[in-house]
Amino acid sequence: MLIRRQSSIRPSEITSREVYLNRRSLMMGAGAAGITAALPNGPASAAQLRFTKSPFSTSEEPTPLEDVTSYNNYYEFGVDKGDPAANAHTLTTKPWTVAVDGLVSRPTTFHVEDLLKTVTLEERIYQLRCVEGWSMVIPWVGFPLSDVLHRVEPLGSAKYVAFETLLRPEEMPGQTGLFQALEWPYVEGLRLDEALHPLTILAVGLYGDMLPNQNGAPIRLIVPWKYGFKSIKSIVRISLVEKQPETSWNRQNPREYGFYSNVNPEVDHPRWSQATERPIGEGGLFAKRKPTLLFNGYAEEVAHLYAGMDLRANF
Template identity: 55%
Template sequence: MLIKSRESWMLSENDVTDKDIYLNRRSFMKMSGAAALAGTIASHAQAVDRDIAGYKKDPSSLSSELTSYEAVTGYNNFYEFGMGKDDPAKYAHKLTTDPWTVKVSGLAEKTGTYALEDLIDFKAVEERIYRLRCVEAWSMVVPWIGIPLKDIIKKLEPKSEARYVAFKTLKRKSEMRGLRWPVLDWPYQEGLRLDEAMNPLTLMAVGLYGDLLPNQNGAPLRLVVPWKYGFKSIKSVVNIDFTRREPMTSWKRSAPREYGFYSNVNPEVDHPRWSQSTERRIGEWGRRDTLMFNGYEEQVAEMYTGMDLKKYF
């Protein structure tokens, strides 16, 4: 008999909410469509402790390692809303996220423009909660809600010649004040090699902490690639493009000496202006050693066998 074991980085919803809230959430997560899901979550908002009921009751549990909701949603990089870490939380509420469509293009059989609820199987989301470490100039541990990107890719049926998948963020000047400044060549663009995109750790997230994604965290749809630096995890995705050649990314175009296509977390590769051998965890005073592939070496290292990770940084 085959017994499926849960990976260490996956949580059940029981690990994130009290049982009563969990059971209610299971019932409304089965409703079809993002709009219905959003409306029901909003109606239950007061029933959910923003620190998530249960975390503080058992400090020895895995959930005690999670970064607080306030830090996850209040300290962000999302330059479309400003360069300050608190700018996204201040200004992203202006972003309209419903309705939302995603254009699928390039080397795939099922290209076209998809409504969010047609691209994401929200029924499959109900038990998919992932406790993942994410690293930028700091690190956080976030309970993401979403589905593996590979599930979406399989649905879109990439052609045999497709080797990469590229993404674009929404560009809407009327609602994204940061687009006034040429910090980057807008819209924001990112990409992955197809095998990276198909790794079970690569997520398309629609929520966190038992709720839909806040706008400042990339609502309504964002990528999460936990073994790479945070800027790879593109927010508010509106385009998925399958390509034969390595796609250009925003930070590589802006500063190719500093930001490579792969951007794997690697303590042995320093940024030209600072060391990356240590990191700061939000909520901690000191610094800790940076782990190769952000601690997910067992799950992802095989994809880079034989590559010079200092050259392909």
């Protein structure tokens, strides 16, 4: 099993803040200004977060920070992997609010800076599996989504949670132009029991600092047993609803992208196998592929959510 207790996480597995900042300084000197510019106010003033270590952490070695912040899918800033790091510096993340509404007793609009004063942040070292067949291991900093949902008191009729990201084409160049990869704004959804699961978090940081813009600043969803596109970035609205909500990739191509999108090596994408994955940061394009695990290695924690379901039909 990949989940282990806090005491077994070796300090050597996490890049220290000092090493991280020194690396970024060296990268600036080497001409990596595009990546550096996407960090809020530059690396020297990156806001370090206070957090506790979580027992919900994988034993896998974390992916180097440079790869985590430079190899991204964030189509609002471009469709190439390097586009978010090059373009996301245009995004204004302060102030930022998240409206939580729908089938709730206490609809609330949270100011992110105020919300962070009322939650206990944890470091969750999670595996990330992209539907494209590559993977990372990322030390996120965040808090359970359930903390927010319990505050607004979902009604008994609420069965699903719908998420919406920012629509701001003047700051998100991928939302402009004649030909668009997706319909904006980006939307996602979970079943309510999935949203309330302890592994589901809202992340506000990685590697101990606030989220860089290209990684979904200032607040994003992380659902580690699902393909990465389910973990919607730069959230502005969370709505409790009765019926299954639309999601961006399912709307774009329902044959290829199901609502659930649980990591499953036995259910291939129509255009490629999902049986193996390529770890990013381990040899580039020539990295040795490794077997993909059911539910991305979190089957012990989440398989009961899908008891009796046909995972091929509900892909």
